[in-house]
Amino acid sequence: MGELGLASKYLPILILAILVFVIGLSMIIVNQILGLKRPYPEKLERYECGLPPSGEPRHPFSVKFYAIAILFVVFDVEAVFLYPWAVSFGKIGALAYIEMVIFIALLLVAYFYAWIRGAFRWE
Incomplete structure (x- = not known):
């Protein structure tokens, strides 16, 4: 099987990978441009399973x-x-x-x- 045969065999996979990358990148860019940005203190606070935050977030694990x-x-x-x-x-x-x-x-x-x-x- 020559170079052309191998390239034509994997061409659909390459096209799909490029398409997925372009769609994913375009979604991120569109979200950054059009997405709502309304920060408020509760939204910027760290989340601990619905409980009020307690202690430092960067404490070392044992x-x-x-x-x-x-x-x-x-x-x-x-x-x-x-x-x-x-x-x-x-x-x-x-x-x-x-x-x-x-x-x-x-x-x-x-x-x-x-x-x-x-x-x-x-x-």
Whole structure:
């Protein structure tokens, strides 16, 4: 397949991407020109789920929050790997079973290590 064939194959996608970009940019420009601008104190105030704002908006989060979020993602990804393995369990054989046992053992070691280090305690 030559250069012309490849270019003609992706030309509709390129045209669509350009069209989407132009439409999106034109909407932003039209909004800036025609949009209503009536600022008032309540509108410029930060929003906190319908409650009156309290405290500084730029207070730092605890590192524990990020550690628990990362641990959640790691152990959630485990389920992503377990599901296809469980669905094709009958076809994959003993080697795949042993590999999954090793994978789960490593995850359990990591889980208990995080537990012992106090990563799951919210203080």
